[in-house]
Amino acid sequence: MTEVRTVSSAQSGEPARHRSDPKAVLVAAMAAAARAGWSAAEPDDGQGDEEIHVRKRRIDGQATAAAESILKGFTERLVIVAGEGPGEQMPGALLGQEFGAGGGRTWSGVFDYVDGTTLTALGLPGALSLGGLGVGLRAVPDLQAYAVLAPISIASRLDISTPPEEHALELVDLIGAQYGRGLGDVRVVTHSRDTGPFHQTLIDRLREGGVGDVIVPDPVIIEPPYVLARAGVVKPAIDTMIGVFGFPELMFACLLLELIAPQFTFVFRPASLSGLRSDAATLAPLFDFDDEEIEQLAGVGLEPHKQFVGSHLVPAGTGRAAAMFSVTGCAPLRLRPPSRHGRGVSVEGLLVERGGMTRLRVTSDQPLDAV
Numbered sequence: 561m562t563e564v565r566t567v568s569s570a571q572s573g574e575p576a577r578h579r580s581d582p583k584a585v586l587v588a589a590m591a592a593a594a595r596a597g598w599s600a601a602e603p604d605d606g607q608g609d610e611e612i613h614v615r616k617r618r619i620d621g622q623a624t625a626a627a628e629s630i631l632k633g634f635t636e637r638l639v640i641v642a643g644e645g646p647g648e649q650m651p652g653a654l655l656g657q658e659f660g661a662g663g664g665r666t667w668s669g670v671f672d673y674v675d676g677t678t679l680t681a682l683g684l685p686g687a688l689s690l691g692g693l694g695v696g697l698r699a700v701p702d703l704q705a706y707a708v709l710a711p712i713s714i715a716s717r718l719d720i721s722t723p724p725e726e727h728a729l730e731l732v733d734l735i736g737a738q739y740g741r742g743l744g745d746v747r748v749v750t751h752s753r754d755t756g757p758f759h760q761t762l763i764d765r766l767r768e769g770g771v772g773d774v775i776v777p778d779p780v781i782i783e784p785p786y787v788l789a790r791a792g793v794v795k796p797a798i799d800t801m802i803g804v805f806g807f808p809e810l811m812f813a814c815l816l817l818e819l820i821a822p823q824f825t826f827v828f829r830p831a832s833l834s835g836l837r838s839d840a841a842t843l844a845p846l847f848d849f850d851d852e853e854i855e856q857l858a859g860v861g862l863e864p865h866k867q868f869v870g871s872h873l874v875p876a877g878t879g880r881a882a883a884m885f886s887v888t889g890c891a892p893l894r895l896r897p898p899s900r901h902g903r904g905v906s907v908e909g910l911l912v913e914r915g916g917m918t919r920l921r922v923t924s925d926q927p928l929d930a931v
Contacts, residue, residue, distance in 0.1 A: 582634065582667060583881045586691050587911060589630040591922035593673040594689040594885035594907045596626035598898040601680045601888075615681040621651040623673040623689065623887075634660030636667060641699040642811035644672035648702075653808075655699060668697035668878070670811050676782050678754070680887050685897075686782050687887035689909075692815040696878040700807040701856035704846065707810055707828035709790055709801040711738050715869050718827045724843050725761050728802060729769040735800045747773040747796070751803030752781045757841045759803055766802075781805070784884055785892040787813045791821035793917060794892050804831050804846055814870035818879040819914050825870040830857055885909030885922070894919075 600622040601615065624645070631638060638659040645652015653671035660667075669691070674680055676687030708731055710718055718731055729743070736746040748771050751759045759776075766774045775786075775798070786801055788794040805813075810826060817824050831846040832853055838845035849857070849864045857864055886895035886908050895908045904925040911918045 582636065582638075582693055583883075583911065583913070585630060585634050586693050586881055586883050587909070587920065587922065589627040590689045590691045590883040590885045591907050591909060591920075591924070592630055593623040593627040593691075594887045594909070595898055595905050595924065597623035597674040597677075597680055597687070597689065597887045598907075599905070601683065612678070612681050616677045617650060619674055619677050619680050620645060624651040624653070627671065627673050627689075627691070628659070631659040631669075634667070636660050636664040637662045638667045638669050638693075640671060641668045641697050642670040642702075642808040644675065644702060644806060644808040646702050650677070652702075655701060665695065667880075668694045670694075670697065670808065670815060670882075672808055672812065674887055675784075675809065676780060676887065678780055679782075682779075683888070684779070685889040685891060686780075688782060688784060688890060688893075688895075689885045689887055690784065690809075690812050690883070692812055692882040693880045694815060694874065694878045695880060696875060697811075697815070698873045698875075699860040700811050700862070700873060701853075701860060703807050703833050703853060703856065704804050704831035705807050705810045705828045706804045706831045706843065706846070707801070707826040708735075709787070709824060709826055710735050712823055712825045712869075714738060715825050715827050720827055720829055720867055721865075724802070725765050728762055728765055729771075732766065732771055732800060732802065739799060741799065743770045744772045746771055746800070747775065747798045749775045749777070749781075749786045749798050749801045749803075751805065752777040752779060754780045755804075755836055757839065758836075758843050758846060761842045762803065782890075783809050783813050784816060785890065787816050788820075789892070790824060791817065793820065801826075804843060811873050812882065814874045815879050815882050816912060817870060818874045818876065819882060819912050820917065822876070827867065827869055829867050830862055830864050879914070882912040883909060884912075885920075 597619045600619045640653045640657040643653025672690040675690050679687040733743055789798045832849045834850045835845035835848050889897035898905050898907045906921055906923040909920045
């Protein structure tokens, strides 16, 4: 565990310039976001019965403000290529948003200031503040993607153009065979039911088809622990992930794999947010795009019904670092929730760089009311 002390946000005056290393800015920003999101989840006096969406907006808003106050101190040019929030009409990172002084190298940023806002609002464990840096990462809109995690050696053999419920068992069987396992010995993570009944038929098909362990996160899915489990960093191990995930979250997952486990990738195709209005029990509505979504995809060079792999988003060698800090505690990553130390707060996190990972505890003596 590496201790970092007195990292503060710059809410007034000129933002501090972290000249030493862009990764220092990343760590400071994600630690500040986690700290602010955790603090914002505590209802003010008389607000104990406030509606959850009000609390979620406050959490995302304060985490966004805290992170941005530090990202402004970037000495070079930082362009957001994937951000979570606007697609759900919540505060968050905006595609194309820029930070920094503008000189020197142009960096790509991937940010979800609180991944698990619902968990944070409900006081449940698992929420993380996520941020990643690269040079030359592709951009994605704040939509969704249907994705399958697989060894890169067989990615070209996976056909996900048919309805997921039709090909899921065949794909899982093929992936399991790469590890010398039959269906009955395979562990699969799929999407939670939080966005509706869409995954139910897929879940039933996997379970009834003989897959040994089908993990359905409840109430929401936070992808990084499972990605790191496939990479062998976290226990228990999994064999694959299959389901519809947020595009920014998929981007972050692809960045993690490029940095620490490039032998794996995601095979994916874009999916719609407008389809969430359906009450179907299959994933079919999530491949019906409205005109605005088609335009958003075209703007970043993606076609709505085409199949891609992770290197389309994070080309080999373009990743630089990924940071994740605990907002409510994360047992799989062995990260405790933020804790008070006098007037300050300590937050725990991980910094993933190429081929390695560092555990961090960042302590800020800045009063919470200053964020």
